[in-house]
Amino acid sequence: MANSVLIVEDEPPILEVIAVNLEHAGYVPWRTDSVAQAQDLIEKALPDVVLLDWMLPGESGMAFARRLRADRRTKSIPIIMLTARAGEQDKVAGLEWGADDYVTKPFSPKELIARIKAVLRRRAPELTDDAVEISGLRLDPAAHGVTGGKRTIELGPTEFRLLHFFMTHPDRIYTRAQLLDEVWGDHVFIEERTVDVHIRRLRQALSESGHERLIETVRGRGYGLRTRG
Numbered sequence: 127m128a129n130s131v132l133i134v135e136d137e138p139p140i141l142e143v144i145a146v147n148l149e150h151a152g153y154v155p156w157r158t159d160s161v162a163q164a165q166d167l168i169e170k171a172l173p174d175v176v177l178l179d180w181m182l183p184g185e186s187g188m189a190f191a192r193r194l195r196a197d198r199r200t201k202s203i204p205i206i207m208l209t210a211r212a213g214e215q216d217k218v219a220g221l222e223w224g225a226d227d228y229v230t231k232p233f234s235p236k237e238l239i240a241r242i243k244a245v246l247r248r249r250a251p252e253l254t255d256d257a258v259e260i261s262g263l264r265l266d267p268a269a270h271g272v273t274g275g276k277r278t279i280e281l282g283p284t285e286f287r288l289l290h291f292f293m294t295h296p297d298r299i300y301t302r303a304q305l306l307d308e309v310w311g312d313h314v315f316i317e318e319r320t321v322d323v324h325i326r327r328l329r330q331a332l333s334e335s336g337h338e339r340l341i342e343t344v345r346g347r348g349y350g351l352r353t354r355g
């Protein structure tokens with residue numbers, strides 16, 4: 127699954143170098159050169175990671191990071207700050223204001239990609255390739271496979287992502303709007319009942335091994351995956 131990376135960088139050559147390297151590494155770069163442009167994109171769909179330049183014309187990257195953290199919808203998106211400032215003081219400020227990591231220019235594309243992988247692993251386990259297992263249900267992102275006990279479970283791509291999200295965020299209930307944001311990356315153009323359709327399909331597929339009971343419905347609230355009881 128290709129992760130989207132929103133890049134906010136006002137220097138065109140740097141923006142291009144980052145975008146091209148991300149593409150080569152299998153990511154989908156979203157190119158923007160200002161906070162205003164980035165904001166427009168984010169209102170339509172959520173990226174998996176934000177690479178944010180500190181010094182930007184108009185609103186600064188740091189102020190934008192702070193706003194992303196304050197908003198319920200965007201607060202869990204990993205943010206990596208890009209900056210020419212190497213001072214220890216600034217690093218502390220960056221992390222305190224909500225960035226997850228900090229890369230000082232000039233940086234090697236290799237290093238940047240390693241940092242992206244690391245923040246994804248820390249903040250969004252459903253976006254990494256680590257296998258997860260709950261009550262005999264096992265999902266392996268690298269092999270794109272799911273097994274329940276000894277049975278192979280066939281899932282469509284959306285059900286796979288949905289199950290991956292639930293298995294990495296168990297014992298919590300998510301509203302349909304939250305699931306659209308987290309799993310589809312889009313809560314604006316997709317109808318909420320789409321979630322119900324995919325939950326139904328997921329349950330049906332999991333009933334192959336009796337694991338459908340892990341998926342919990344809380345009336346009027348949403349869905350989750352239960353590891354106990």
Ligand code: CA
Pocket residue numbers: 135136137179180181182
């Ligand atoms: Ca800049």
